[in-house]
Amino acid sequence: MLPNLTQQFNIGNIVSLASYLYRSNFKRFSRLSLFAHLWLIVPIYGWAKFYAFAGLISRLAFSEINGEPESSKVAKIQIKKRFWQFLITAILVILICLLQFFLFYIAISIIAGIIYGILATVFGAISQPINKANPFENTIFRIIIIPIAIAIYSSPLWFYSRFFITDLPLAIEDDTNSIGAIKRSRQLSKGLTWRIIAIILVSFVITLPIQILGWLIYSIGFNILIRLISLFLSGTWANENKMFISILPLMISILINGTILMPFWQSIKSVVYYDIICCREGFDLKIRDRTIELTSDWNK
Structure with a gap:
Protein backbone atom coordinates (compact mmCIF):
# COMPACT_ATOMS: atom_id res chain seq x y z
CA MET A 1 0.00 0.00 0.00
CA LEU A 2 1.39 3.40 -1.01
CA PRO A 3 1.76 6.09 1.62
CA ASN A 4 -0.45 9.18 1.61
CA LEU A 5 0.75 11.43 -1.18
CA THR A 6 0.38 14.52 1.00
CA GLN A 7 2.92 13.10 3.45
CA GLN A 8 6.64 13.53 3.14
CA PHE A 9 9.07 10.77 2.33
CA ASN A 10 10.79 9.43 5.40
CA ILE A 11 14.53 9.96 5.66
CA GLY A 12 15.24 6.39 4.58
CA ASN A 13 13.22 6.85 1.37
CA ILE A 14 15.00 10.10 0.59
CA VAL A 15 18.44 8.55 0.97
CA SER A 16 17.38 5.40 -0.91
CA LEU A 17 15.97 7.33 -3.85
CA ALA A 18 19.05 9.58 -3.98
CA SER A 19 21.25 6.46 -3.93
CA TYR A 20 19.23 5.01 -6.81
CA LEU A 21 19.63 8.21 -8.84
CA TYR A 22 23.34 8.26 -8.02
CA ARG A 23 23.94 4.65 -9.07
CA SER A 24 21.78 4.73 -12.19
CA ASN A 25 23.47 7.92 -13.43
CA PHE A 26 26.90 7.34 -11.94
CA LYS A 27 28.87 7.55 -15.18
CA ARG A 28 27.20 10.74 -16.40
CA PHE A 29 27.12 12.49 -13.01
CA SER A 30 30.68 11.56 -12.03
CA ARG A 31 32.01 12.86 -15.35
CA LEU A 32 30.32 16.22 -14.72
CA SER A 33 31.61 16.19 -11.15
CA LEU A 34 35.16 15.54 -12.35
CA PHE A 35 34.99 18.53 -14.72
CA ALA A 36 33.57 20.66 -11.89
CA HIS A 37 36.47 19.87 -9.55
CA LEU A 38 39.11 20.33 -12.24
CA TRP A 39 37.72 23.83 -12.87
CA LEU A 40 38.44 24.76 -9.23
CA ILE A 41 42.06 25.32 -10.23
CA VAL A 42 41.00 28.44 -12.18
CA PRO A 43 40.12 31.37 -9.88
CA ILE A 44 36.67 33.00 -10.08
CA TYR A 45 35.59 31.75 -13.53
CA GLY A 46 36.55 28.19 -12.60
CA TRP A 47 34.71 28.52 -9.29
CA ALA A 48 31.63 29.70 -11.16
CA LYS A 49 31.95 26.65 -13.42
CA PHE A 50 32.17 24.42 -10.33
CA TYR A 51 28.88 25.69 -8.89
CA ALA A 52 27.24 25.67 -12.31
CA PHE A 53 28.18 21.99 -12.76
CA ALA A 54 26.75 21.27 -9.30
CA GLY A 55 23.52 22.95 -10.35
CA LEU A 56 23.55 20.97 -13.59
CA ILE A 57 23.76 17.67 -11.69
CA SER A 58 20.89 18.80 -9.46
CA ARG A 59 18.75 19.67 -12.46
CA LEU A 60 19.45 16.35 -14.17
CA ALA A 61 18.66 14.42 -10.97
CA PHE A 62 15.42 16.37 -10.49
CA SER A 63 14.37 15.73 -14.09
CA GLU A 64 14.81 12.00 -13.46
CA ILE A 65 12.56 12.13 -10.39
CA ASN A 66 10.05 14.29 -12.21
CA GLY A 67 9.68 11.70 -14.95
CA GLU A 68 10.92 14.08 -17.67
CA PRO A 69 14.62 13.22 -18.11
CA GLU A 70 16.75 15.84 -19.82
CA SER A 71 19.91 15.33 -21.77
CA SER A 72 23.03 16.98 -20.42
CA LYS A 73 23.14 19.17 -23.52
CA VAL A 74 19.63 20.56 -23.00
CA ALA A 75 20.16 21.04 -19.26
CA LYS A 76 23.44 22.89 -19.87
CA ILE A 77 21.61 25.47 -22.01
CA GLN A 78 19.30 26.27 -19.09
CA ILE A 79 22.13 26.36 -16.55
CA LYS A 80 24.23 28.61 -18.77
CA LYS A 81 21.56 31.32 -18.59
CA ARG A 82 22.34 31.77 -14.88
CA PHE A 83 26.01 30.86 -14.97
CA TRP A 84 27.31 33.60 -12.66
CA GLN A 85 24.25 33.44 -10.42
CA PHE A 86 25.41 30.09 -9.01
CA LEU A 87 28.71 31.57 -7.80
CA ILE A 88 27.00 34.71 -6.45
CA THR A 89 24.47 32.53 -4.60
CA ALA A 90 27.21 30.38 -3.05
CA ILE A 91 29.12 33.49 -1.89
CA LEU A 92 25.96 35.04 -0.41
CA VAL A 93 25.07 31.82 1.42
CA ILE A 94 28.60 31.59 2.89
CA LEU A 95 28.50 35.24 4.00
CA ILE A 96 25.02 34.93 5.51
CA CYS A 97 25.98 31.78 7.43
CA LEU A 98 29.21 33.39 8.68
CA LEU A 99 27.32 36.52 9.79
CA GLN A 100 24.69 34.43 11.58
CA PHE A 101 27.40 32.38 13.28
CA PHE A 102 29.30 35.50 14.34
CA LEU A 103 26.20 37.13 15.84
CA PHE A 104 25.19 33.86 17.51
CA TYR A 105 28.68 33.43 18.97
CA ILE A 106 28.65 36.95 20.44
CA ALA A 107 25.12 36.55 21.82
CA ILE A 108 25.72 33.15 23.39
CA SER A 109 29.05 34.29 24.87
CA ILE A 110 27.34 37.24 26.55
CA ILE A 111 24.51 35.00 27.81
CA ALA A 112 27.04 32.46 29.14
CA GLY A 113 28.90 35.22 30.98
CA ILE A 114 25.70 36.53 32.55
CA ILE A 115 24.60 33.03 33.61
CA TYR A 116 28.01 32.32 35.12
CA GLY A 117 27.96 35.60 37.03
CA ILE A 118 24.52 34.83 38.46
CA LEU A 119 25.34 31.23 39.41
CA ALA A 120 28.71 32.20 40.83
CA THR A 121 27.04 34.79 43.05
CA VAL A 122 24.21 32.51 44.15
CA PHE A 123 26.30 29.42 44.85
CA GLY A 124 29.44 31.18 45.97
CA ALA A 125 31.54 29.87 43.10
CA ILE A 126 33.58 33.04 43.17
CA SER A 127 35.43 31.49 46.08
CA GLN A 128 36.47 28.82 43.59
CA PRO A 129 38.28 30.96 40.99
CA ILE A 130 38.78 29.69 37.46
CA ASN A 131 42.16 28.11 36.94
CA LYS A 132 43.48 29.47 33.64
CA ALA A 133 45.60 26.34 33.15
CA ASN A 134 42.58 24.05 33.63
CA PRO A 135 39.28 25.99 33.77
CA PHE A 136 37.28 22.73 33.79
CA GLU A 137 38.21 22.31 37.46
CA ASN A 138 35.47 24.86 38.15
CA THR A 139 32.13 22.97 38.42
CA ILE A 140 29.88 25.81 37.26
CA PHE A 141 32.22 26.54 34.39
CA ARG A 142 31.83 22.93 33.22
CA ILE A 143 28.04 23.07 33.58
CA ILE A 144 27.87 26.18 31.41
CA ILE A 145 30.64 25.63 28.87
CA ILE A 146 29.73 22.10 27.72
CA PRO A 147 26.21 22.93 26.36
CA ILE A 148 27.54 26.27 25.08
CA ALA A 149 30.32 24.48 23.16
CA ILE A 150 27.84 21.99 21.70
CA ALA A 151 25.58 24.85 20.60
CA ILE A 152 28.47 26.77 19.01
CA TYR A 153 29.94 23.81 17.11
CA SER A 154 26.56 22.58 15.86
CA SER A 155 25.19 26.02 14.93
CA PRO A 156 26.81 26.19 11.44
CA LEU A 157 24.84 23.09 10.43
CA TRP A 158 21.67 24.68 11.81
CA PHE A 159 22.23 27.87 9.81
CA TYR A 160 23.23 26.02 6.63
CA SER A 161 20.15 23.76 6.74
CA ARG A 162 17.99 26.73 5.72
CA PHE A 163 20.10 27.11 2.56
CA PHE A 164 20.65 23.41 1.80
CA ILE A 165 18.52 23.44 -1.38
CA THR A 166 19.37 26.97 -2.55
CA ASP A 167 20.86 25.84 -5.86
CA LEU A 168 17.72 23.86 -6.80
CA PRO A 169 15.37 26.81 -7.40
CA LEU A 170 18.17 28.50 -9.34
CA ALA A 171 18.72 25.42 -11.50
CA ILE A 172 15.06 24.54 -12.06
CA GLU A 173 12.62 27.39 -11.51
CA ASP A 174 12.02 30.19 -14.03
CA ASP A 175 12.73 33.86 -13.40
CA THR A 176 14.89 33.29 -10.33
CA ASN A 177 18.07 35.07 -9.32
CA SER A 178 20.43 34.63 -6.39
CA ILE A 179 18.32 36.59 -3.90
CA GLY A 180 15.16 34.85 -5.09
CA ALA A 181 16.77 31.42 -4.76
CA ILE A 182 17.89 32.16 -1.20
CA LYS A 183 14.44 33.41 -0.22
CA ARG A 184 12.84 30.40 -1.89
CA SER A 185 15.11 28.00 -0.02
CA ARG A 186 14.31 29.65 3.31
CA GLN A 187 10.60 29.59 2.52
CA LEU A 188 10.56 25.91 1.53
CA SER A 189 12.70 24.77 4.46
CA LYS A 190 10.73 26.71 7.07
CA GLY A 191 9.77 24.38 9.90
CA VAL A 205 27.43 8.80 7.81
CA ILE A 206 26.72 6.91 4.56
CA THR A 207 29.50 8.74 2.73
CA LEU A 208 31.97 8.42 5.63
CA PRO A 209 33.68 5.25 4.26
CA ILE A 210 34.42 7.05 0.98
CA GLN A 211 35.84 10.03 2.87
CA ILE A 212 38.01 7.75 4.97
CA LEU A 213 39.21 6.02 1.81
CA GLY A 214 40.12 9.39 0.33
CA TRP A 215 42.23 10.30 3.35
CA LEU A 216 43.89 6.89 3.27
CA ILE A 217 44.85 7.56 -0.35
CA TYR A 218 46.25 10.92 0.75
CA SER A 219 48.22 9.36 3.63
CA ILE A 220 49.63 6.53 1.51
CA GLY A 221 50.45 8.84 -1.39
CA PHE A 222 52.17 11.31 0.92
CA ASN A 223 54.33 8.60 2.52
CA ILE A 224 55.28 7.18 -0.88
CA LEU A 225 56.30 10.64 -2.12
CA ILE A 226 58.37 11.28 0.99
CA ARG A 227 60.24 7.98 0.53
CA LEU A 228 60.84 8.53 -3.18
CA ILE A 229 62.14 12.05 -2.63
CA SER A 230 64.31 10.86 0.25
CA LEU A 231 65.67 8.11 -2.00
CA PHE A 232 66.50 10.27 -5.01
CA LEU A 233 67.22 13.61 -3.31
CA SER A 234 67.77 13.75 0.42
CA GLY A 235 65.83 12.91 3.55
CA THR A 236 66.66 16.32 5.04
CA TRP A 237 65.12 18.19 2.11
CA ALA A 238 62.03 15.96 2.25
CA ASN A 239 61.53 16.59 5.98
CA GLU A 240 61.97 20.35 5.58
CA ASN A 241 59.45 20.53 2.71
CA LYS A 242 56.72 18.16 3.93
CA MET A 243 54.02 20.79 3.52
CA PHE A 244 54.95 21.42 -0.10
CA MET A 262 29.24 15.60 -5.26
CA PRO A 263 26.69 13.66 -7.39
CA PHE A 264 25.36 11.92 -4.29
CA TRP A 265 24.90 15.17 -2.37
CA GLN A 266 23.30 16.91 -5.36
CA SER A 267 20.94 13.92 -5.71
CA ILE A 268 20.04 14.22 -2.01
CA LYS A 269 19.28 17.91 -2.49
CA SER A 270 17.13 17.16 -5.54
CA VAL A 271 15.04 14.56 -3.70
CA VAL A 272 14.61 16.86 -0.68
CA TYR A 273 13.53 19.73 -2.93
CA TYR A 274 11.15 17.50 -4.88
CA ASP A 275 9.67 16.08 -1.68
CA ILE A 276 9.06 19.53 -0.16
CA ILE A 277 7.39 21.08 -3.21
CA CYS A 278 5.20 18.01 -3.65
CA CYS A 279 3.94 18.21 -0.08
CA ARG A 280 3.67 21.99 0.20
CA GLU A 281 2.62 22.92 -3.32
CA GLY A 282 1.00 19.75 -4.64
CA PHE A 283 3.59 19.48 -7.40
CA ASP A 284 2.92 16.62 -9.81
CA LEU A 285 1.34 14.06 -7.48
CA LYS A 286 1.07 11.50 -10.28
CA ILE A 287 4.81 11.52 -10.69
CA ARG A 288 5.18 11.33 -6.92
CA ASP A 289 3.07 8.16 -6.97
CA ARG A 290 5.48 6.59 -9.45
CA THR A 291 8.46 7.82 -7.43
CA ILE A 292 7.19 6.19 -4.23
CA GLU A 293 6.77 2.89 -6.08
CA LEU A 294 10.29 3.23 -7.46
CA THR A 295 11.64 3.88 -3.96
CA SER A 296 9.73 0.89 -2.58
CA ASP A 297 11.19 -1.37 -5.28
CA TRP A 298 14.69 -0.07 -4.55
CA ASN A 299 14.31 -0.80 -0.81
CA LYS A 300 13.34 -4.46 -1.44
Whole structure:
Protein backbone atom coordinates (compact mmCIF):
# COMPACT_ATOMS: atom_id res chain seq x y z
CA MET A 1 0.00 0.00 0.00
CA LEU A 2 1.39 3.40 -1.01
CA PRO A 3 1.76 6.09 1.62
CA ASN A 4 -0.45 9.18 1.61
CA LEU A 5 0.75 11.43 -1.18
CA THR A 6 0.38 14.52 1.00
CA GLN A 7 2.92 13.10 3.45
CA GLN A 8 6.64 13.53 3.14
CA PHE A 9 9.07 10.77 2.33
CA ASN A 10 10.79 9.43 5.40
CA ILE A 11 14.53 9.96 5.66
CA GLY A 12 15.24 6.39 4.58
CA ASN A 13 13.22 6.85 1.37
CA ILE A 14 15.00 10.10 0.59
CA VAL A 15 18.44 8.55 0.97
CA SER A 16 17.38 5.40 -0.91
CA LEU A 17 15.97 7.33 -3.85
CA ALA A 18 19.05 9.58 -3.98
CA SER A 19 21.25 6.46 -3.93
CA TYR A 20 19.23 5.01 -6.81
CA LEU A 21 19.63 8.21 -8.84
CA TYR A 22 23.34 8.26 -8.02
CA ARG A 23 23.94 4.65 -9.07
CA SER A 24 21.78 4.73 -12.19
CA ASN A 25 23.47 7.92 -13.43
CA PHE A 26 26.90 7.34 -11.94
CA LYS A 27 28.87 7.55 -15.18
CA ARG A 28 27.20 10.74 -16.40
CA PHE A 29 27.12 12.49 -13.01
CA SER A 30 30.68 11.56 -12.03
CA ARG A 31 32.01 12.86 -15.35
CA LEU A 32 30.32 16.22 -14.72
CA SER A 33 31.61 16.19 -11.15
CA LEU A 34 35.16 15.54 -12.35
CA PHE A 35 34.99 18.53 -14.72
CA ALA A 36 33.57 20.66 -11.89
CA HIS A 37 36.47 19.87 -9.55
CA LEU A 38 39.11 20.33 -12.24
CA TRP A 39 37.72 23.83 -12.87
CA LEU A 40 38.44 24.76 -9.23
CA ILE A 41 42.06 25.32 -10.23
CA VAL A 42 41.00 28.44 -12.18
CA PRO A 43 40.12 31.37 -9.88
CA ILE A 44 36.67 33.00 -10.08
CA TYR A 45 35.59 31.75 -13.53
CA GLY A 46 36.55 28.19 -12.60
CA TRP A 47 34.71 28.52 -9.29
CA ALA A 48 31.63 29.70 -11.16
CA LYS A 49 31.95 26.65 -13.42
CA PHE A 50 32.17 24.42 -10.33
CA TYR A 51 28.88 25.69 -8.89
CA ALA A 52 27.24 25.67 -12.31
CA PHE A 53 28.18 21.99 -12.76
CA ALA A 54 26.75 21.27 -9.30
CA GLY A 55 23.52 22.95 -10.35
CA LEU A 56 23.55 20.97 -13.59
CA ILE A 57 23.76 17.67 -11.69
CA SER A 58 20.89 18.80 -9.46
CA ARG A 59 18.75 19.67 -12.46
CA LEU A 60 19.45 16.35 -14.17
CA ALA A 61 18.66 14.42 -10.97
CA PHE A 62 15.42 16.37 -10.49
CA SER A 63 14.37 15.73 -14.09
CA GLU A 64 14.81 12.00 -13.46
CA ILE A 65 12.56 12.13 -10.39
CA ASN A 66 10.05 14.29 -12.21
CA GLY A 67 9.68 11.70 -14.95
CA GLU A 68 10.92 14.08 -17.67
CA PRO A 69 14.62 13.22 -18.11
CA GLU A 70 16.75 15.84 -19.82
CA SER A 71 19.91 15.33 -21.77
CA SER A 72 23.03 16.98 -20.42
CA LYS A 73 23.14 19.17 -23.52
CA VAL A 74 19.63 20.56 -23.00
CA ALA A 75 20.16 21.04 -19.26
CA LYS A 76 23.44 22.89 -19.87
CA ILE A 77 21.61 25.47 -22.01
CA GLN A 78 19.30 26.27 -19.09
CA ILE A 79 22.13 26.36 -16.55
CA LYS A 80 24.23 28.61 -18.77
CA LYS A 81 21.56 31.32 -18.59
CA ARG A 82 22.34 31.77 -14.88
CA PHE A 83 26.01 30.86 -14.97
CA TRP A 84 27.31 33.60 -12.66
CA GLN A 85 24.25 33.44 -10.42
CA PHE A 86 25.41 30.09 -9.01
CA LEU A 87 28.71 31.57 -7.80
CA ILE A 88 27.00 34.71 -6.45
CA THR A 89 24.47 32.53 -4.60
CA ALA A 90 27.21 30.38 -3.05
CA ILE A 91 29.12 33.49 -1.89
CA LEU A 92 25.96 35.04 -0.41
CA VAL A 93 25.07 31.82 1.42
CA ILE A 94 28.60 31.59 2.89
CA LEU A 95 28.50 35.24 4.00
CA ILE A 96 25.02 34.93 5.51
CA CYS A 97 25.98 31.78 7.43
CA LEU A 98 29.21 33.39 8.68
CA LEU A 99 27.32 36.52 9.79
CA GLN A 100 24.69 34.43 11.58
CA PHE A 101 27.40 32.38 13.28
CA PHE A 102 29.30 35.50 14.34
CA LEU A 103 26.20 37.13 15.84
CA PHE A 104 25.19 33.86 17.51
CA TYR A 105 28.68 33.43 18.97
CA ILE A 106 28.65 36.95 20.44
CA ALA A 107 25.12 36.55 21.82
CA ILE A 108 25.72 33.15 23.39
CA SER A 109 29.05 34.29 24.87
CA ILE A 110 27.34 37.24 26.55
CA ILE A 111 24.51 35.00 27.81
CA ALA A 112 27.04 32.46 29.14
CA GLY A 113 28.90 35.22 30.98
CA ILE A 114 25.70 36.53 32.55
CA ILE A 115 24.60 33.03 33.61
CA TYR A 116 28.01 32.32 35.12
CA GLY A 117 27.96 35.60 37.03
CA ILE A 118 24.52 34.83 38.46
CA LEU A 119 25.34 31.23 39.41
CA ALA A 120 28.71 32.20 40.83
CA THR A 121 27.04 34.79 43.05
CA VAL A 122 24.21 32.51 44.15
CA PHE A 123 26.30 29.42 44.85
CA GLY A 124 29.44 31.18 45.97
CA ALA A 125 31.54 29.87 43.10
CA ILE A 126 33.58 33.04 43.17
CA SER A 127 35.43 31.49 46.08
CA GLN A 128 36.47 28.82 43.59
CA PRO A 129 38.28 30.96 40.99
CA ILE A 130 38.78 29.69 37.46
CA ASN A 131 42.16 28.11 36.94
CA LYS A 132 43.48 29.47 33.64
CA ALA A 133 45.60 26.34 33.15
CA ASN A 134 42.58 24.05 33.63
CA PRO A 135 39.28 25.99 33.77
CA PHE A 136 37.28 22.73 33.79
CA GLU A 137 38.21 22.31 37.46
CA ASN A 138 35.47 24.86 38.15
CA THR A 139 32.13 22.97 38.42
CA ILE A 140 29.88 25.81 37.26
CA PHE A 141 32.22 26.54 34.39
CA ARG A 142 31.83 22.93 33.22
CA ILE A 143 28.04 23.07 33.58
CA ILE A 144 27.87 26.18 31.41
CA ILE A 145 30.64 25.63 28.87
CA ILE A 146 29.73 22.10 27.72
CA PRO A 147 26.21 22.93 26.36
CA ILE A 148 27.54 26.27 25.08
CA ALA A 149 30.32 24.48 23.16
CA ILE A 150 27.84 21.99 21.70
CA ALA A 151 25.58 24.85 20.60
CA ILE A 152 28.47 26.77 19.01
CA TYR A 153 29.94 23.81 17.11
CA SER A 154 26.56 22.58 15.86
CA SER A 155 25.19 26.02 14.93
CA PRO A 156 26.81 26.19 11.44
CA LEU A 157 24.84 23.09 10.43
CA TRP A 158 21.67 24.68 11.81
CA PHE A 159 22.23 27.87 9.81
CA TYR A 160 23.23 26.02 6.63
CA SER A 161 20.15 23.76 6.74
CA ARG A 162 17.99 26.73 5.72
CA PHE A 163 20.10 27.11 2.56
CA PHE A 164 20.65 23.41 1.80
CA ILE A 165 18.52 23.44 -1.38
CA THR A 166 19.37 26.97 -2.55
CA ASP A 167 20.86 25.84 -5.86
CA LEU A 168 17.72 23.86 -6.80
CA PRO A 169 15.37 26.81 -7.40
CA LEU A 170 18.17 28.50 -9.34
CA ALA A 171 18.72 25.42 -11.50
CA ILE A 172 15.06 24.54 -12.06
CA GLU A 173 12.62 27.39 -11.51
CA ASP A 174 12.02 30.19 -14.03
CA ASP A 175 12.73 33.86 -13.40
CA THR A 176 14.89 33.29 -10.33
CA ASN A 177 18.07 35.07 -9.32
CA SER A 178 20.43 34.63 -6.39
CA ILE A 179 18.32 36.59 -3.90
CA GLY A 180 15.16 34.85 -5.09
CA ALA A 181 16.77 31.42 -4.76
CA ILE A 182 17.89 32.16 -1.20
CA LYS A 183 14.44 33.41 -0.22
CA ARG A 184 12.84 30.40 -1.89
CA SER A 185 15.11 28.00 -0.02
CA ARG A 186 14.31 29.65 3.31
CA GLN A 187 10.60 29.59 2.52
CA LEU A 188 10.56 25.91 1.53
CA SER A 189 12.70 24.77 4.46
CA LYS A 190 10.73 26.71 7.07
CA GLY A 191 9.77 24.38 9.90
CA LEU A 192 11.91 21.56 8.47
CA THR A 193 15.27 22.48 9.99
CA TRP A 194 15.62 19.41 12.20
CA ARG A 195 14.46 17.14 9.38
CA ILE A 196 17.02 18.56 6.95
CA ILE A 197 19.77 18.33 9.58
CA ALA A 198 18.86 14.66 10.13
CA ILE A 199 19.04 14.02 6.37
CA ILE A 200 22.45 15.71 6.18
CA LEU A 201 23.78 13.68 9.12
CA VAL A 202 22.49 10.36 7.77
CA SER A 203 23.95 11.15 4.34
CA PHE A 204 27.26 12.11 5.95
CA VAL A 205 27.43 8.80 7.81
CA ILE A 206 26.72 6.91 4.56
CA THR A 207 29.50 8.74 2.73
CA LEU A 208 31.97 8.42 5.63
CA PRO A 209 33.68 5.25 4.26
CA ILE A 210 34.42 7.05 0.98
CA GLN A 211 35.84 10.03 2.87
CA ILE A 212 38.01 7.75 4.97
CA LEU A 213 39.21 6.02 1.81
CA GLY A 214 40.12 9.39 0.33
CA TRP A 215 42.23 10.30 3.35
CA LEU A 216 43.89 6.89 3.27
CA ILE A 217 44.85 7.56 -0.35
CA TYR A 218 46.25 10.92 0.75
CA SER A 219 48.22 9.36 3.63
CA ILE A 220 49.63 6.53 1.51
CA GLY A 221 50.45 8.84 -1.39
CA PHE A 222 52.17 11.31 0.92
CA ASN A 223 54.33 8.60 2.52
CA ILE A 224 55.28 7.18 -0.88
CA LEU A 225 56.30 10.64 -2.12
CA ILE A 226 58.37 11.28 0.99
CA ARG A 227 60.24 7.98 0.53
CA LEU A 228 60.84 8.53 -3.18
CA ILE A 229 62.14 12.05 -2.63
CA SER A 230 64.31 10.86 0.25
CA LEU A 231 65.67 8.11 -2.00
CA PHE A 232 66.50 10.27 -5.01
CA LEU A 233 67.22 13.61 -3.31
CA SER A 234 67.77 13.75 0.42
CA GLY A 235 65.83 12.91 3.55
CA THR A 236 66.66 16.32 5.04
CA TRP A 237 65.12 18.19 2.11
CA ALA A 238 62.03 15.96 2.25
CA ASN A 239 61.53 16.59 5.98
CA GLU A 240 61.97 20.35 5.58
CA ASN A 241 59.45 20.53 2.71
CA LYS A 242 56.72 18.16 3.93
CA MET A 243 54.02 20.79 3.52
CA PHE A 244 54.95 21.42 -0.10
CA ILE A 245 55.21 17.68 -0.84
CA SER A 246 51.78 17.04 0.69
CA ILE A 247 50.01 19.28 -1.85
CA LEU A 248 49.93 16.75 -4.71
CA PRO A 249 48.48 13.77 -2.77
CA LEU A 250 46.09 16.16 -1.01
CA MET A 251 44.79 17.48 -4.33
CA ILE A 252 44.41 13.94 -5.68
CA SER A 253 42.50 12.93 -2.54
CA ILE A 254 40.19 15.95 -2.77
CA LEU A 255 39.62 15.31 -6.48
CA ILE A 256 38.67 11.65 -5.90
CA ASN A 257 36.46 12.41 -2.91
CA GLY A 258 34.77 15.36 -4.59
CA THR A 259 34.20 13.56 -7.88
CA ILE A 260 32.54 10.62 -6.15
CA LEU A 261 30.57 12.49 -3.48
CA MET A 262 29.24 15.60 -5.26
CA PRO A 263 26.69 13.66 -7.39
CA PHE A 264 25.36 11.92 -4.29
CA TRP A 265 24.90 15.17 -2.37
CA GLN A 266 23.30 16.91 -5.36
CA SER A 267 20.94 13.92 -5.71
CA ILE A 268 20.04 14.22 -2.01
CA LYS A 269 19.28 17.91 -2.49
CA SER A 270 17.13 17.16 -5.54
CA VAL A 271 15.04 14.56 -3.70
CA VAL A 272 14.61 16.86 -0.68
CA TYR A 273 13.53 19.73 -2.93
CA TYR A 274 11.15 17.50 -4.88
CA ASP A 275 9.67 16.08 -1.68
CA ILE A 276 9.06 19.53 -0.16
CA ILE A 277 7.39 21.08 -3.21
CA CYS A 278 5.20 18.01 -3.65
CA CYS A 279 3.94 18.21 -0.08
CA ARG A 280 3.67 21.99 0.20
CA GLU A 281 2.62 22.92 -3.32
CA GLY A 282 1.00 19.75 -4.64
CA PHE A 283 3.59 19.48 -7.40
CA ASP A 284 2.92 16.62 -9.81
CA LEU A 285 1.34 14.06 -7.48
CA LYS A 286 1.07 11.50 -10.28
CA ILE A 287 4.81 11.52 -10.69
CA ARG A 288 5.18 11.33 -6.92
CA ASP A 289 3.07 8.16 -6.97
CA ARG A 290 5.48 6.59 -9.45
CA THR A 291 8.46 7.82 -7.43
CA ILE A 292 7.19 6.19 -4.23
CA GLU A 293 6.77 2.89 -6.08
CA LEU A 294 10.29 3.23 -7.46
CA THR A 295 11.64 3.88 -3.96
CA SER A 296 9.73 0.89 -2.58
CA ASP A 297 11.19 -1.37 -5.28
CA TRP A 298 14.69 -0.07 -4.55
CA ASN A 299 14.31 -0.80 -0.81
CA LYS A 300 13.34 -4.46 -1.44
